[in-house]
Amino acid sequence: MKPGKGRATLICSNPILNRERRRALPIIGDPDPNTLWRLELFFNAVGLSVERETGIMVQPILKLHHEGFGRIVLIAGRLVAVNKQLRDVHRLGFDNCVKLAQEGDRYVSEGIGLIRKFPDVANY
Numbered sequence: 001m002k003p004g005k006g007r008a009t010l011i012c013s014n015p016i017l018n019r020e021r022r023r024a025l026p027i028i029g030d031p032d033p034n035t036l037w038r039l040e041l042f043f044n045a046v047g048l049s050v051e052r053e054t055g056i057m058v059q060p061i062l063k064l065h066h067e068g069f070g071r072i073v074l075i076a077g078r079l080v081a082v083n084k085q086l087r088d089v090h091r092l093g094f095d096n097c098v099k100l101a102q103e104g105d106r107y108v109s110e111g112i113g114l115i116r117k118f119p120d121v122a123n124y
Helices: 007-013 019-024 033-054 097-117
Strands: 058-064 070-076 079-086
Touching: 033 058, 033 070, 033 079, 033 097, 070 097, 079 097
Parallel strands: none
Antiparallel strands: 058 070, 070 079
């Protein structure tokens, strides 16, 4: 982490892509390392939030084709707590920090809900 920058600043400033910037990107393209880092950072934050709420360790697993198509799952025990099909990862971004937080909250709620619904599988 860079000196003088908090985690919230790093998470919020990097994935902001307004519609004009997103439209300027090609339809098909290879995601760069910075984009992959942002994707991992986002889903690691989701996993940590689920883990903090439930007390069950959550691990992200990312399988990505070099053209930006794939899947990310967050695993809690033997339970797939979050399952997201990825498309056009090179165009990953949010219009603003509020949209970023809303999307993250949606995944966190989904993960917590499944863990609470199937606690035996998550604690296996």
